[in-house]
Amino acid sequence: MRNDAQLFPANVFTSFRQASAHPGAGDALVSAVFAGASALAAPLAALDELLRPARTKRVRAQLFRAHEGRTSGSHELASIWFTRIAREGLRILLALGFAGAVLRRVEIASDGRTRGGNCVYAIYHTPWGRVLALWLGRQPNGVLFSARRWLDRAGKAHVPCTWRGLRELVVRIREGSSAAVTADHFGNAGSHTTAVTLLARDVQMSTGIARIAVAANVPIVPVITRYRAGRLQIALGSEIDVQPLTVADATRRMTAVFDAELRRDPSGWEHTHRFLSRAPDRG
Numbered sequence: 001m002r003n004d005a006q007l008f009p010a011n012v013f014t015s016f017r018q019a020s021a022h023p024g025a026g027d028a029l030v031s032a033v034f035a036g037a038s039a040l041a042a043p044l045a046a047l048d049e050l051l052r053p054a055r056t057k058r059v060r061a062q063l064f065r066a067h068e069g070r071t072s073g074s075h076e077l078a079s080i081w082f083t084r085i086a087r088e089g090l091r092i093l094l095a096l097g098f099a100g101a102v103l104r105r106v107e108i109a110s111d112g113r114t115r116g117g118n119c120v121y122a123i124y125h126t127p128w129g130r131v132l133a134l135w136l137g138r139q140p141n142g143v144l145f146s147a148r149r150w151l152d153r154a155g156k157a158h159v160p161c162t163w164r165g166l167r168e169l170v171v172r173i174r175e176g177s178s179a180a181v182t183a184d185h186f187g188n189a190g191s192h193t194t195a196v197t198l199l200a201r202d203v204q205m206s207t208g209i210a211r212i213a214v215a216a217n218v219p220i221v222p223v224i225t226r227y228r229a230g231r232l233q234i235a236l237g238s239e240i241d242v243q244p245l246t247v248a249d250a251t252r253r254m255t256a257v258f259d260a261e262l263r264r265d266p267s268g269w270e271h272t273h274r275f276l277s278r279a280p281d282r283g
Helices: 010-019 023-051 053-066 074-095 099-103 129-137 148-157 163-174 208-216 247-264 272-277
Strands: 106-108 120-123 142-146 158-160 178-182 193-198 201-206 220-228 231-236
Touching: 023 053, 023 074, 023 099, 053 074, 053 272, 074 099, 074 129, 074 220, 099 129, 106 129, 120 208, 129 142, 129 148, 129 231, 142 148, 142 163, 148 158, 158 163, 163 178, 163 208, 178 208, 193 247, 201 247, 208 220, 208 247, 220 247
Parallel strands: 106 231, 120 178, 120 220, 142 158, 142 178
Antiparallel strands: 193 201, 220 231
C-alpha cells in the first residue's frame, strides 16, 4: 500500500524522518502551523477581498443572512482562511511523517458522547478530513466509506465507494463495525435526494447515509470536528433513529445538525467559501 511519502522523492524526507523520531520536534511543528495560520489568516482574508471584491461581497451577504444580521462576515472570513492555511500545513506534516504528532492533537470533546454499538457516522467535508480519516482508521471496528484517494489515510479501515464496496459496507456494519460516510453530497431533485436548507440556501441533499442506515438497521450519528486552542475536537451528535422516519426526514435532521454547527463556525466546512460565493443573492 502506498503511503503519502511516496508522492515525493525519498531524499526529501531523510532529515524529517529522523526528526520525527523525537516527539518534541513534531509537536513544535504542529504548534508552529497553528501559530502561522493565526498570524496570516486576517491579512490573507483582506488581500482576497481586494483581489476578488465581488466574490467576497457575495460571501459576506450570505454570512450576514445565515447569522440573521448579527455579523459583517469579517471574523468568519478570517476563520475560513485560518483553516485553509492550517489544513495545508497539517497535510505537509502528515506527508513528512509527523502523523503521531498531528494525531496527538485529536481529542473527543468534553461535551461529546461516546457509544459502544455500531452505527453510521455522518461526517461532512471538514478541512481536517485527512486527520479525521487517519484517526478513524485507528479506531477499533471503524470503517471509512470513501473514494480510493483516501486509501492511504484510512488504511485497512477503507471501504471503496463503489456498488461492491457499498454491499461490503452494509455487511460490516451489521457484523458490528461503525462506518463513517460523508453526508454533504448535493444533486438535482430526484429519488435519491431531498430538499434541505443549509446556510440559508435551499439545496437537494443526498439521502445516501439514511438509506445505508436503513439497510444496516443502525442509527445515524452526526460527527462534528472543531478546532479549539491548538487541538482538533471530535464531538458526536445525538443518535438519529432512522427506522421510525422516512429517509428524507432523517436526512433533514442530520443536515440540521450540520447547519447549526456551520452557522456557529462556518470555517468548519471545507467548501464554505465556494458554497456561499456561488449562492444566489436573494432579497
